[in-house]
Amino acid sequence: MKFESQLLKGIAPVVVLEILSRGPMYGYELSQAIEQRSGDILTLGKGTLYPLLYNLEAKKLIKGKWESNKSSRKRRYYSITSKGKGQLVKQKAQLEKLTAGLNLVFGGALAPA
Amino acid sequence: MKFESQLLKGIAPVVVLEILSRGPMYGYELSQAIEQRSGDILTLGKGTLYPLLYNLEAKKLIKGKWESNKSSRKRRYYSITSKGKGQLVKQKAQLEKLTAGLNLVFGGALAPA
DNA sequence: TTTGCATATTATGTTATACAAACTATACAG
């Protein structure tokens, strides 16, 4: 049997989709949200995050929209699409499966606290 | 704070080190052991596994040795080095941290069964 | 008021993972 899509080339997209599933955000905000929501464990550099966002948008998993409030810089807000929600469900299942596999190999040593 | 070394470029090396930490194995055997020990969830194709083994050997984390039993093909048995054991401990800790981070983001939905 | 800092996005180039696929070879069963 084959673990679908690479051994683990990228939890990044799932993390982004998961966070966006709770409401629209712009890139800079997202990068901070990821750090905060992961207890400062996960970090996406801008060099990773922005290209990833473009990629997810090209795949129609998220949708971007420029907004320029009078007293702030132009920001591109991303929201998850229904296609993106579908992907999120699938990828989350994959991630669960992966962690299950890892726990088998490592004898449960990776169980969360 | 920064998650040391990539977001998750490769659990493959840790998995290999972990399995080799239980005793020497040759490539083909390893590829099967990984599948079996992960409940058929994790798979490393030969195109991934063998180059990875060369790489780990070059880094002195594992050590290979040709053995040709009279009635079987030549096999290269790999065993983990003490340097490799050190790395394994470190990387396992990183992996634990990573899964902890993921569980924070996904609200514990990734906890093993 | 101009210097500098935090915000916000874009773009470029590098490294290395993981993969598929083709190739070589050998032991053994039918």
Place this chain on the structure above:
DNA sequence: CTGTATAGTTTGTATAACATAATATGCAAA
């Protein structure tokens, strides 16, 4: 003697994640 499972090597490809630099704006402090 033919096919299949085993065993390993090699090549070429896509792309993930990264660092870094370039661009630009709002705001606070000096």
